[in-house]
Amino acid sequence: MEHRFIYVQGQPGENGLSVGWLEMRERMVLPKVGLFACFSGGSNTGSLTGMAALEVVKRLGSETVGICSLPAILNEVPRQSAMMRQIEKLVVVDGCHNACARELLADKGIVPDVYLNLEEDLHLTKQGPFSSLAFTDDEVTRVADAIVAAVNRCLAGLEAQNKKPNSVLELNSKVQTLGD
Numbered sequence: 001m002e003h004r005f006i007y008v009q010g011q012p013g014e015n016g017l018s019v020g021w022l023e024m025r026e027r028m029v030l031p032k033v034g035l036f037a038c039f040s041g042g043s044n045t046g047s048l049t050g051m052a053a054l055e056v057v058k059r060l061g062s063e064t065v066g067i068c069s070l071p072a073i074l075n076e077v078p079r080q081s082a083m084m085r086q087i088e089k090l091v092v093v094d095g096c097h098n099a100c101a102r103e104l105l106a107d108k109g110i111v112p113d114v115y116l117n118l119e120e121d122l123h124l125t126k127q128g129p130f131s132s133l134a135f136t137d138d139e140v141t142r143v144a145d146a147i148v149a150a151v152n153r154c155l156a157g158l159e160a161q162n163k164k165p166n167s168v169l170e171l172n173s174k175v176q177t178l179g180d
Contacts, residue, residue: 031066033154034087035147036112038094038101039070044134045095045118045126051135052143053093056151059144065091065151074104089113089154093147096126113157114150122146 035057039050053067066087072080084090092112094101096119102112118124122143127134 029063030083030086031062031064032087032158033065033089033091033151034068034084035065035151036068036070036073036090036092036101036105038096040095040100041132042129043095043126044131045124047095047132048118048124048135048139048143049093049095049101051140052147055140055144056147059148060151064155070101070104073108073110076108084110088158091116091147091150091154093143093150094118095124113154116146116150118143 035053037049037053038046039053040046041050057065057067068084068087068090069077069080073084090110090112091114092102092105093116095117097117099117102115102117105112116122119126124139124143
């Protein structure tokens, strides 16, 4: 397994960096897939995006998928922005037709590799404001399954990208052999 580390410029005490942050940085492995969930909590579908996202991280592990902080990206928090830019693939999950997470990220120039909308793609019904807890465990499982499928599509794309250079090298080798 390849370990990827973020690079933080500076020494402890410089630029607001603490020794604790630098030590944590050395242990940190960025996930292959970043996950932005609406997680508004204002309605059942918004809550479902967050609950299911947490379930996906439990299932797949934080080296495979990690939840990215939408508020931190919107507020341009430097550390979060730098880490997010290093993640290879992004999945965005919205709870309803308003597509808040996707639209807010688009305003920052961020486009997901895979997009999932609970109303449109899974035909779940948003019950409106203040319905934060109006969902079932079965719905959390169903949404988590859909997010896992989205993450797997991203991982398959990464595998294809990683294989592409090898096949080009193999092709060049075959062309050289034929030319000899």
